[in-house]
Amino acid sequence: MNKIELKAAILAPAAGPQYVIIMQEVAGNRRLPIVIGLAEAQAIALELENISRSRPLTHDLFVNTLSAFGIDLIEIFITKIDKDGVFHSELICEQAGTGTKIRIDSRTSDAIALALRFKCKIFVSEEILEAASFKVETFEKKTSPKSHNEKIISKISNLNQRLDEAIIAENYELAAQIKKEIRELKDKFK
Numbered sequence: 001m002n003k004i005e006l007k008a009a010i011l012a013p014a015a016g017p018q019y020v021i022i023m024q025e026v027a028g029n030r031r032l033p034i035v036i037g038l039a040e041a042q043a044i045a046l047e048l049e050n051i052s053r054s055r056p057l058t059h060d061l062f063v064n065t066l067s068a069f070g071i072d073l074i075e076i077f078i079t080k081i082d083k084d085g086v087f088h089s090e091l092i093c094e095q096a097g098t099g100t101k102i103r104i105d106s107r108t109s110d111a112i113a114l115a116l117r118f119k120c121k122i123f124v125s126e127e128i129l130e131a132a133s134f135k136v137e138t139f140e141k142k143t144s145p146k147s148h149n150e151k152i153i154s155k156i157s158n159l160n161q162r163l164d165e166a167i168i169a170e171n172y173e174l175a176a177q178i179k180k181e182i183r184e185l186k187d188k189f190k
Helices: 040-050 060-069 107-119 126-132 146-168 172-189
Strands: 003-013 019-025 032-038 071-081 086-093 102-108 121-125
Touching: 003 040, 003 060, 003 086, 003 107, 003 126, 019 040, 019 107, 032 040, 032 107, 032 126, 032 146, 060 107, 071 107, 071 126, 086 107, 102 107, 107 121, 121 126, 146 172
Parallel strands: 071 121
Antiparallel strands: 003 019, 003 121, 019 032, 071 086, 086 102
8 A cells, every 4th residue: 555644734724613723744735624522622732732731631640641651653644535524544653562453443633732742653544645645836937928827827726726725615526626627727738
């Protein structure tokens, strides 16, 4: 299985009491949006902003507990996305001294919050990334005809923005239609 490394790129409010964390492909231009709850968003934001806490939060407590028992979190693996668009993850841990690997089922939002605290890598399979990600494209302007190419770039940029909004709103049917329009425009651009 081909594992792709991700890093946290953007944390933003979504519809209602939810947030979305955009995970960025480390060696590429794909982005994976993951809808998370308020508590997990706060835990992630505190760690991303390096804000110290006077008392341990739940994720900090879990880190302290694992450490007390000699267990280190070595990586996070996003294992699947179900038909409702919910991601599933595993914490890959290692017991000190024995080298025994332990896999623990986890909500992806909690896994990301823990990965940030342990400073460990986050991975996803190529299949999941291909199915649920979007690309951030950069276009070089071609010399002629400029106005035509600029119009296409502008349309694609607008569609990418609409795509982000559709994903945040979890309107995946609209997102699929927008992705199709983007592909068609890109074909015209070539």
